[in-house]
Amino acid sequence: MTTERREPDRNADERTMLEGWLDYHRRTLAWKCEGLTDDQLRTAPVQPSELSLMGLVRHMAEVERSWFRRVLAAEDTGPIYYDEADPDGEFHLTGADTWQEAYSTWQAEIGAARRNAAGFALDDPSKGRGRDGGEPFTLRWIYTHMIEEYARHNGHADLIRERLDGVTGE
Template identity: 70%
Template sequence: MTTQRTEPSVTAGERAMLEGWLDYHRETLALKCAGLDDDRLRTASVRPSELSLMGLVRHMAEVERIWFRKVLMADDQGPIYFSDEDRDGEFHLTEQDTWEEAHSTWQAEIAVARRNAARFALDEVGKGVHRRSGQSPSLRWIFTHMIEEYARHNGHADLLRERIDGAVGY
């Protein structure tokens, strides 16, 4: 798998800027995972944490699904990896969990996110509601939140990758 990252435009309009930064952060997470086998992608940070690169990718598949399906479209497909019994299921990996499955699920959720977002103007509010506020956020808010979500977890990914093989940067 070849992974590249596109620098966001410094002069784009607002929507293109938000989409560009979100894609940049999606690509950054993919870069942090590039070239590692399943065992290394399942490697947890430090005990007692179960945080791993594969777990982060599975988490971001869930996050993409929640915000761009459930909140934006009011299309609750249910969770992919977690459940009411295991709220952090995306991070609870077994030997049967593979990068191929996690990556393809994540990419499928990103594709749906892009299609759903394309149907809305930035100021348009979603059809679903934010579970904490009970409000329907605008697409602009969702884009901004997703950039924040990826940026935070890409910081985790930086530390995980450095622990795994010493790779830093990008």
Template identity: 75%
Template sequence: MTTERRMPAPTADERTMLEGWLEFHRQTLAWKCEGLSDEQLRSASAEPSELSLMGLVRHMADVERNWFRRVLANEDAAPLYFSDEDLDGEFHLTEADTYREAHATWQAEIEAARRNAARFGLDDLTEGKHRRTGERFNLRWLYTHMIEEYARHNGHADLIRERIDGSTGD
């Protein structure tokens, strides 16, 4: 499977632009994981970090779930890979963890995010609140934050992928 990345049109309206850049960054993370074995996808970037490509995919599944299900739509959606006892659980991988499962879970959360976001206007406030601060956000803020979150982690993914097999690219 080859991930096709598409940049949004340079003259798109605001919502299309925000959704387009979020999709581009989602596709970029998938692209960085292509063609690697589960073992490679589980391999940590550099000691003492536990950061791995599979861990990043699992992390982003939880991030999508948090912002678009718990905060935006006020759904009762428990974390997938971490807990209060293991706040970095998405990065604590075992040989039983597979990319197939992580990718499928991540894609399911992306689909839920798209469905939930479609019900809101950019200025509409979230139905739920941030679990620590109690703040509500508009959809524009969520989109911008998610673009930032993916961009940051895609930078990590660039370095991890280069360390694994020398592959580089934007």
């Protein structure tokens, strides 16, 4: 499988542009994981960091769930991989954790994010609140934050991938 990435049209309206850049960065993370075994995807090659490519994908599933389901739509959804006893559980992988499960979960959360976002205009306030319980967020803010979140973690993915097998890319 080869992940297709395409930058949004330069003349797109704002919403199309934001959604396009978010999808571009989602696809970039998938692309960074292509062609590796489950063992490689579970490997955290830059000690003492626990970051692995599979851990990043699981983390982004949690982030998608948090912003688009809990905050934007006020859905009562619990965490997928972490709990109070292990707040970084998405990064704590075992030999039983598979790419197929992590990827499927991540894609399901992206699907839920798209469905929930479709019901909001860019300036609509979220139905839920962030961890601080403060003011609601607009969809525009959430999109911008998610682009930043993916871009930052895609930088981590670049370094992890290069360390694993020498593959580099943009």
